[in-house]
Amino acid sequence: MSGYGHQTFSAGQNTLSKDRVPHVTAKERREGEGDSRAMPRRIKLTVQYDGSAYHGWQFQPSGMTIQGTLQDCVYQVTGERVRVVGAGRTDAGVHAMEQVAAFDVHSSMNTSVLKRALNALLPPDVRVMDIEEVTEDFHPRHSARGKRYVYLIANMRDIPVFIRGYAWRVKEPLDLEAMRAASAHLLGRHDFSSFRAAGCASKHPLRTIREIGIERLCEAPFLCAGLKGEFVRITVEADAFLRHMVRAIVGTLVEVGKGNLRPEMVGDILERKERRFAGPTAPPQGLFLKKIFY
Numbered sequence: 001m002s003g004y005g006h007q008t009f010s011a012g013q014n015t016l017s018k019d020r021v022p023h024v025t026a027k028e029r030r031e032g033e034g035d036s037r038a039m040p041r042r043i044k045l046t047v048q049y050d051g052s053a054y055h056g057w058q059f060q061p062s063g064m065t066i067q068g069t070l071q072d073c074v075y076q077v078t079g080e081r082v083r084v085v086g087a088g089r090t091d092a093g094v095h096a097m098e099q100v101a102a103f104d105v106h107s108s109m110n111t112s113v114l115k116r117a118l119n120a121l122l123p124p125d126v127r128v129m130d131i132e133e134v135t136e137d138f139h140p141r142h143s144a145r146g147k148r149y150v151y152l153i154a155n156m157r158d159i160p161v162f163i164r165g166y167a168w169r170v171k172e173p174l175d176l177e178a179m180r181a182a183s184a185h186l187l188g189r190h191d192f193s194s195f196r197a198a199g200c201a202s203k204h205p206l207r208t209i210r211e212i213g214i215e216r217l218c219e220a221p222f223l224c225a226g227l228k229g230e231f232v233r234i235t236v237e238a239d240a241f242l243r244h245m246v247r248a249i250v251g252t253l254v255e256v257g258k259g260n261l262r263p264e265m266v267g268d269i270l271e272r273k274e275r276r277f278a279g280p281t282a283p284p285q286g287l288f289l290k291k292i293f294y
Contacts, residue, residue: 040104040105040106041104041105041106041107041108041133042102042103042104042133042134042135042136042138043102043103043104043105043111043114043131043132043133043134044100044101044102044131044132044133044134044138044140045070045084045100045101045102045103045128045130045131046098046099046100046128046129046130046131047066047070047096047098047099047100047101047126047127047128047129048096048097048098048099048126048127048129049066049095049096049099049125049126049127050095050125050126051066051090051091051092051093051094051095051096051284052093052095052125052165052285053125054066054069054092054093055092056089056090056091056092056093056094057086057088057089057090057091057099058089059071066086066090066096066099066126067084067086067101069122069123069126070084070101070118070122070126071083071084071103073118073121073122074103074105074118076121077107077109077114077117077118077121078105078106078107078109078114079107080105080106080107082103082104082105083103084101084102084103085101085102085103085139085140085141086099086100086101086140086141087099087100087101087140087141087144087147087292088141088147088241088289088292090287090289091243091244091247091284091287092284093283093284093285094284094285094287094288094289095166095285095287095288095289096288096289097288097289097290097291098129098289098290098291098292099289099292100140100144100292100294101140102134102138102139102140111131111132111133112131114131115128115130115131118131140292143294144240144292144293144294145239145293145294146210146237146238146239146240146292146293147237147238147239147240147241147289147291147292147293148235148236148237148290148291148293149235149236149237149241149246149287149288149289149290150233150234150235150236150287150288150290151168151233151234151235151236151246151247151250151282151286151287151288152166152167152168152220152231152232152233152286152288153167153168153169153170153174153231153232153233153234153250153254153286154167154168154169154170154220154229154230154231155170155171155173155174155216155230155231155232156169156171156229156230157171159229160220160222160227160228160229162222162227163220163222163227164285165285166285166286166288167220167231167285167286168250168282168283168285168286170232170254170257170258172258174232174254174257174258175256175257175258175259176214176215176216176232176257178256178257178259178262178263179214179253179254179256179257179263180214181263181264182252182253182256182261182263182264182265182266183212183214183249183253183266185263185264185266185267185270186209186212186249186266186270187209187210187211187212188208188209189206189207189208190206190207190209190270191205191206191270191273192205192206192207192242192245192270193205193273193274193275194248194269194270194272194273194274194275194277194278195242195244195245195248195249195252195270195275195278196242196243196244196245196248196275197242197243197244197245197248197275197281198275199243200242200243200244201243202240202242202243205242205273207238207239207240207241207242207245208238208239209236209237209238210237210238210239211235211236211237212234212235212236212237212249213233213234213235214232214233214234214235214253215232215233216230216231216232217230217231217232217233218230218231219231232257234250234253235290236249244281246287247281247282247283247284247287248275248278248279248281248282250282250286250287251278251279251280251281251282252266252269252278252279253266253279254279254282255279255280256279261279
């Protein structure tokens with residue numbers, strides 16, 4: 001079985017308080033003790049998180065990350081150092097409604113017990129929503145057929161207090177019809193180098209955008225109430241994404257909505273294959289990883 005490998009941890013990195021002990025009985029712990037000679041199991045997680053306090057998904061030597069936090073919790077529960085592989089490497093400040101991840105572990109602990117133990121240790125802004133054992137050929141990223149992101153814009157001068165960490169405030173009026181016309185140039189399979197950030201590790205810039213939805217909302221759902229105002233929700237679905245690709249697309253479409261770019265210019269920007277010709281990168285707090293398709 002081709003495992004995900006092991007992660008090297010720095011002292012103090014993403015370390016959770018030792019007094020936060022998961023509610024696992026002694027009997028459950030004994031039953032979950034792994035046999036190092038046994039073949040490892042592949043565990044799939046569906047994770048939800050508020051990315052506001054994190055330096056993105058990917059483990060870093062310094063700074064708290066989602067991947068590092070999950071790996072620390074798995075170690076505290078199972079005693080095994082694992083590498084938790086995610087379907088998408090969300091940036092600092094980006095949120096996830098449904099991130100998919102997986103890791104290999106020798107522990108025979110029941111998945112429902114493992115889920116309960118992990119959630120007892122995880123900080124309140126990260127939750128394991130679902131867990132299951134999968135076959136060794138499953139890979140969160142390589143097995144994925146597509147991903148859907150949602151971006152929320154608060155299109156008003158005075159943004160509601162409770163939404164400020166989850167939307168981009170754009171005070172200028174936006175022409176949604178112009179934005180929709182511009183987005184049509186991005187549909188299909190293209191070289192998206194113009195919407196690719198420096199440092200992107202992808203082997204090539206070819207991606208297929210299946211859908212771009214742009215809609216105006218008169219309220220944004222929040223807990224048990226709706227926050228009144230002018231909101232714009234942009235949904236982008238593709239087979240895969242480049243680094244900052246969605247945020248670059250949103251920033252460019254907003255420039256079209258403001259009247260700074262004509263809709264047909266987006267096609268020209270795409271053909272130029274240089275990031276400097278596209279619009280600004282939208283801030284991270286409005287972006288949500290909505291769903292992974294398998």
